Amino acid sequence: MDESLEYLFDPIQTDLLYLHRITTYNMGTFYHRHNAYELYLFLRGHVNFYIENRCYHLQQGDLLVLSPQEMHRSFALDNNEYERITINLKKSYINRLSTPTTNLSACFDYRPKGKGNIVHLEEEQLQQVLQLTSELEYILSSNDYGADILRNNVIAQLLVITNLAFQQTEFVPTDIMPELVRKTMDYIECNLVRELTLEHLSEVLYTNSSKISRQFKKHTGLTIRSYILNRRIELSKQYLTEGMSITEACYQSGFGDYANFIRSFTKQVGTSPGKFAKNGILAEL
Structure with a gap:
C-alpha cells in the first residue's frame, strides 16, 4: 500500500449517517x-479505541464524541463480536x-482536541439511548408522512442527552x-516545520x-513517515x-518541496490546495 494512502479521509455525503x-x-x-461530527456508542467486544495521541480500552456503555478534526481508529483485539452504533x-x-439557548454541538466543540471524548453511560442512560437509536433505525427505514420531522426530533433528543x-x-x-508512542506523536506535533527523520x-x-x-506502527496503524505527512497536510489546510x-x-507546514506539497495535498484531500482555499472546504465541516 502507498504510505500516503494509509491515512483515510472518510467523507460523509449526507446530513446524517447511521x-x-x-x-x-x-x-x-x-x-x-x-x-462530520460522530457519536459512537460501544456495546460489546474487546476493543481499543485511539483518538489522536490517546488510547482507551472500551467498556459497554462508553459513549464517544468526535469532531471532524480528530483522527481516530478502533481496533478489535480478538475475533469476538464487536458491536457499536455510529451516528455521523x-x-x-x-x-x-440547535436554538439560541441550546447549542447541540457543544459536546463536540467546547473541549481541547483529542481530550474529553468519552463518557460512560450508566444502565438507565444506556437504555434510554438504545431506545432512541431503535426508534431512529425504524424512522430511517420509513417513508411515512412526517418521518423526517420525527428523525430530527430523535436526533435532537440524543444530542441533548x-x-x-x-x-x-x-x-x-x-x-x-504507550508513553513512547505518545511522546513520539507529541514531538512530531511540536516540530512539524523541522526536518523529521526516524x-x-x-x-x-x-x-x-x-x-x-x-511501536508506532502497532498502535497507530501508520508508519511515522505517513503520519508526519498527514499532520503537515492538516496544518497546511488550516493555514490556507x-x-x-x-x-x-x-x-x-514543513514541506521542503513545493511540487511534492501540491502532489501530496491533492492526493490526500481530493482537490488541489488552490481549489481548497478558493472553495473554503473546511468551512463546510
Missing part, C-alpha cells in the same frame, strides 16, 4: 477522520436543530497509549529507531483557510 454494526474482523486498521452528523445539520452526560460526568477514562526521533527520544517505528498563500502554507 450505522449499527456487528463484526468479527477489524474495520479500523488506520487512523481516519470525517467531514454534519455541522450544518446540528446547527439547524449526550451534552448533559458530558456536562455532568465525573468519569475519567484510562489512557493506555534517526532524529531516535536521538531526541533516546530510543532505538526500530523500536520507535515498530486563514488566507495564507499556497507557497507560504507549503513551507510553513
